[in-house]
Amino acid sequence: MMNNKNICKDGETLSEEFANFFLRETQNKPVFHVALSGGSTPKILFDLLAKEYATKFNWQTIHFWWGDERCVPPTDDESNYKMTKELLIDKIAIPPQNIHRILGENAPEKEAIRYAKEIEGIIPAKNGLPRFDLMLLGMGPDGHTASIFPNQIELIKAEPICAVATHPESGQKRVTLTGATINNSAEIAFLVTGANKAEKIQEIFNKEGDYKKYPAAHIKATDGKLSWYLDESAAGK
Numbered sequence: 485m486m487n488n489k490n491i492c493k494d495g496e497t498l499s500e501e502f503a504n505f506f507l508r509e510t511q512n513k514p515v516f517h518v519a520l521s522g523g524s525t526p527k528i529l530f531d532l533l534a535k536e537y538a539t540k541f542n543w544q545t546i547h548f549w550w551g552d553e554r555c556v557p558p559t560d561d562e563s564n565y566k567m568t569k570e571l572l573i574d575k576i577a578i579p580p581q582n583i584h585r586i587l588g589e590n591a592p593e594k595e596a597i598r599y600a601k602e603i604e605g606i607i608p609a610k611n612g613l614p615r616f617d618l619m620l621l622g623m624g625p626d627g628h629t630a631s632i633f634p635n636q637i638e639l640i641k642a643e644p645i646c647a648v649a650t651h652p653e654s655g656q657k658r659v660t661l662t663g664a665t666i667n668n669s670a671e672i673a674f675l676v677t678g679a680n681k682a683e684k685i686q687e688i689f690n691k692e693g694d695y696k697k698y699p700a701a702h703i704k705a706t707d708g709k710l711s712w713y714l715d716e717s718a719a720g721k
């Protein structure tokens with residue numbers, strides 16, 4: 485299916501470009517399910533959405549989900565939900581029932597099952613799997629995406645909707661959507677910034693080196709559209 489590459493000057497212009505795309509996608513849709521990413525990259529985007537797009541979106545129709553979460557309470561600084569709440573959720577008129585967070589405080593295995601049931605109960609399926617309207621992804625300097633790390637590449641092909649992953653260095657448990665679920669989305673958008681991602685980006689785009697070991701290289705919209713938003717530093721090689 486279609487792949488798009490957008491190279492933007494910096495994180496600010498990249499966020500603006502993506503925000504406009506996100507706005508267009510949500511317009512005239514009675515319900516829109518978006519899975520958000522965590523980490524550092526979406527912070528500029530969330531801040532921008534809260535400050536300049538708060539009244540442009542019809543938040544009543546938008547449901548926030550997460551592609552992955554660290555297994556920590558929602559008050560922990562490591563929590564992807566906490567970051568989103570502080571930068572975005574608390575500043576826009578989105579109904580509380582539209583927020584579907586991964587309960588990082590729960591036992592990881594049980595939470596992976598519970599979250600999968602919540603997704604299945606609400607998001608319409610296609611190809612036997614839930615189909616998110618939009619899947620927002622980041623990529624770590626090691627080529628991981630969501631919480632699918634190079635040492636657990638099998639989670640790309642795993643069939644259950646959610647899985648438990650372990651951070652390769654810290655040993656922190658994570659709950660993540662699997663590659664099968666991510667790839668079934670109608671739209672997938674990678675937001676990648678920073679020179680420390682440039683080497684992996686170059687290998688993935690040119691299909692060179694160890695690219696097959698990087699989970700991000702295995703994200704392909706099976707029946708939808710994949711877009712990459714890169715800043716000039718990430719695209720530098």
Ligand SMILES: O=C1O[C@H](COP(=O)(O)O)[C@@H](O)[C@H](O)[C@H]1O
Nearest residue numbers: 521522523524525622623624630
């Ligand atoms: O751990 C995570 O990392 C990835 C990439 O994060 P970034 O800080 O390099 O932007 C992120 O997409 C994921 O949601 C997060 O939990």
